[in-house]
Amino acid sequence: MKKSYFDRKLLAIPYMIFLVLFVILPLLVVIYYGFTDAQGHMSFSNFVAFFSNGRTIGTLVYSFVISLVTTTICLLIAYPIAFILAKGEYCRKHAFLMIFVLPMWINFTLRITALKEILTMLEGNLAYYPFMNTIICMVYDFLPFMIMPMYNSLTKLDDSMLEAGADLGANKMQVLIHVLLPLSIPGIISGVTMVFLPAMTNYVVLDMVYNSTYIMGSLIGSYFSSYDWNNGSVISAILLIFIGMFTIATNRLVGNTEGGRA
Amino acid sequence: MANNIIELKNVKKTYDGKTYVIEDFSLEIKEGEFVTFLGPSGCGKTTILRMIGGFDTQTEGEIYLEGNDISILPPNKRPINTVFQKYALFPHLNVYDNIAFGLKMKKVDKAEMDKKVSEALEIVDLEGFEKRNISTLSGGQQQRIAIARAIVNQPKVLLLDEPLSALDYKMRKEMQLELKSMHKKLGITFIFVTHDQEEALTMSDKVVVMADGEIQQVGTPEEIYNEPANVFVADFIGESNIFNGVMEEDKKAYFADTLFQTVDDFPKGTKIDAVIRPEDVEITEAGAGQLDGVVTSADFKGTFYVTFLQCGQFEMEVHCLKHYAEGTKVGLKVDPDNIHIIRYDMSKNHYVGSVASVSEHGNVTLKFEDFSLKVPAARVFPGSTFADGVITGADGKAIVTEGLGVTAFYSPESAQMSDDIKSGLVSGTIISFYYIGDHYSYTIRTASEEDYVVDDEYLWNQGDRVGVIVPEEAWGFKLETAGGEL
Known part of the structure; x- marks a missing residue:
């Protein structure tokens, strides 16, 4: 019998090449630059510099605040919408969902530019409220990413859970707090992950609304554009660790609540 | 209403305003009863339960609890608890917190809560399960926790929505008996929904047989089985042989080409349906019974043989302990006591309409909801004559046909x-x-x-x-x- 030379494992080759060239190698380069000085000697000086410089720490805090505020507002807007979309009884549910997700189909800079014009019209000059404008644009940009995972997790929620809550004497508010919210945690966490992390580094929005404050993304960009590979890399590495910790923490939390499911 | 705990009065339910899933449902449930709603899927039994629980609101009619109208009360205000079909236990809470949920909502103090939870766990035979995670429990255990979570609140009525349908056969049998003894011990009114007739007969004090959003019969399991009110109930509960027939004389019915002595009495000439249960037929030697038949098949079912016989053009199912080979000619004997006679439902195939027009040839067009008929006037108006566009009745007077109501039947x-x-x-x-x-x-x-x-x-x-x-x-x-x- 003739042996087939095609192995399904071969299908992984294109991605493996991509993985090595564009993920693993750059990561090693980042780590190498992060732990060497301008002369190429092993050094922790970049680290020390980051954490001893008030301005870089300030940037980290500012990024964190922007991200936190954006995520919180997205959460507050998206949760009720996702709930109504998932549990409401009306026709053309999918059309409504489409309306909320449709902005994702339009180019991101185009969307922000349009929003910018509207804000300029309302405020006169965007420079008056840089922080608020940043938040408005960020929320607008990231909202669909918050709605989708929440919608998905809420559609899977069995209605009889909510009925059981009411049956056991809980009023609407108590059902929300003791049943609905705890059961929505997996959806909330995946929504938060989709918004919080990108929001920390998305400096394009800040640029576009003339917010001159640096956030993590713009800080890295500015170092790299001035060929300071070492400092740029160390910040990337710090951000990487930050994100890694966040992901592990949320996975723990999701793992705990999902452990109760199954 | 001395001891009616639940009373449904003319309850109707429609979701789209056109088709009624519940049509004029009235029922009284006594305190402490074990009542079962039994019917095929889609008959509206779960809808009734959900309305009693407060999860659905009836379109018309009222629901009373101990004489008070609770029609529009939300579920959390009703002293009624539910065991849901898929249990609906909260996965984010452990066994203790699941059971204590209702008590927490009522702000019961901690010591009493502990006591009540462990009592409830004792009732369902799961002592010491307090700290267990819901996902680590088997289906049967989850079922018990769901029951404990409901009864710990000491409801006036416990609703059970097909709670045993997800369990395997043996476990289901076990839970049936346990639920029954739990009902005896607790004294709470149980309202149970199932499509399993055996389950309904085993467990209940009172069975409500439903079909098409309407009550077919209410009675004890024995009444439902032995005295089915109509052909639907006879067919749905257990196996039965049903024959069309007619009352020949007093206590004598003619069906299956045979004259049978009966116990039930209807006026002579009444059209009837006769119901004979397969286990009530005795197989004897050919010629020794009321009618003879030939065995067409015999299948062993563990405790008896399901034997099918051909009696002339009629088929008969018999459950007997002895095996009869295919082709054996035997006699069949039925005790008059075991022949249940149901008056033939004469309301079938009656359609109310009206006269739409009279043609020049003396044909009358009748209009009904689904169809129209064109027939000679004499068919509708017996003894009438037609001349010059006027129908003259048998009494010689002209008949005014316009808008006249007519019922057609076949x-x-x-x-x-x-x-x-x-x-x-x-x-x-x-x-x-x-x-x-x-x-x-x-x-x-x-x-x-x-x-x-x-x-x-x-x-x-x-x-x-x-x-x-x-x-x-x-x-x-x-x-x-x-x-x-x-």
Whole structure:
């Protein structure tokens, strides 16, 4: 019998090449630059510099605040919408969902530019409220990413859970707090992950609304554009660790609540 | 209403404003009773339960709890708890917190809560499970926790929505008996929903048989089984042989080509359905019983043989302990006590309409909801004559036909079905059928919710789309009299 030379494992080759060239190698380069000085000697000086410089720490805090505020507002807007979309009884549910997700189909800079014009019209000059404008644009940009995972997790929620809550004497508010919210945690966490992390580094929005404050993304960009590979890399590495910790923490939390499911 | 705990008065429910899933439902449930709603899926039994629980609101009618109208009370205000079909235990809480949920909402203090939770766990035989995670429990254990979570609140009524349907056969049997003894111990009124007739008969004090959003019969399990109120109940509960027949004389019914002595008495000439349970037929030597038959098949079922016999053109199912070989000629004996006679439902196939027009040839066009008929005037107005566009009645007076109400009817055996739906007078879907001795009786429902009963000797399937053919000469007519009575 003739042996087939095609192995399904071969299908992984294109991605493996991509993985090595564009993920693993750059990561090693980042780590190498992060732990060497301008002369190429092993050094922790970049680290020390980051954490001893008030301005870089300030940037980290500012990024964190922007991200936190954006995520919180997205959460507050998206949760009720996702709930109504998932549990409401009306026709053309999918059309409504489409309306909320449709902005994702339009180019991101185009969307922000349009929003910018509207804000300029309302405020006169965007420079008056840089922080608020940043938040408005960020929320607008990231909202669909918050709605989708929440919608998905809420559609899977069995209605009889909510009925059981009411049956056991809980009023609407108590059902929300003791049943609905705890059961929505997996959806909330995946929504938060989709918004919080990108929001920390998305400096394009800040640029576009003339917010001159640096956030993590713009800080890295500015170092790299001035060929300071070492400092740029160390910040990337710090951000990487930050994100890694966040992901592990949320996975723990999701793992705990999902452990109760199954 | 001395000890009626739940009372439903003329409850109706429609979701779309057109078709009623519950049609005029009235029922009284006594305190401490174990009541079962039994019916095929889609009969509205769960809807009734949900309305008692407060998860659905009836479109019309009232629901009373101990004499107080609770029709619009939300579920959390009703002293009623539910065991849901898929248990609906909270996965984010452990066993203790699940059971204590209702007590926490009532702000019961911690010491009492601990006591009540462990008592509830004791009742369901799961002592010491407090700290367990819900996902680590088996289906049967989850079921018990769901029961504990409901009874810990000491509800006035416990609703159980097909709670055993997810369990395997043996576990289900066990839980049936346990639920029954739990009911005795607690003294709470249980309202149980199931489509499993055996379950209903085993557990309940009172069975409510439902079909099509309507009560078919309410009674004890024995009454339901031994004295079915109609052919639907006879067919749905247990196995039965059903025959069309007629009362020949006092306490004597003629069906299956045989005259049987009966206990039930109806006026002579009454059309009847006779129901005989397979286990009530005794097989004897040929010629020794009321009728003879030939064994066509015999299948062993563990404790008895399901034996099918052909008696002339009629088929009969018999459960007997002895095995009879295929082709054996035997006699069949039925005790008069075991023949249950149901008055034939004469309201079938009656359609109310009116005279639409009279043609120049003396034909009357009658209009009904689904169809119209064109027949000679004499068919509708017996003894009448037609001349110059005027119909003259038998009494010599001219009849005013305009808008006159007419009821048209036909007997099921005169109609036919066809899978060419256009060939029929009306078309619809077969919603149910029964085997009646030598033929099947089909109920066909049209889009406008009218039912047409047709007898046919061939087997069709539920859900088949068919056309109903009723020959013109098969129709009978009744005129609406001045008083509006037929």
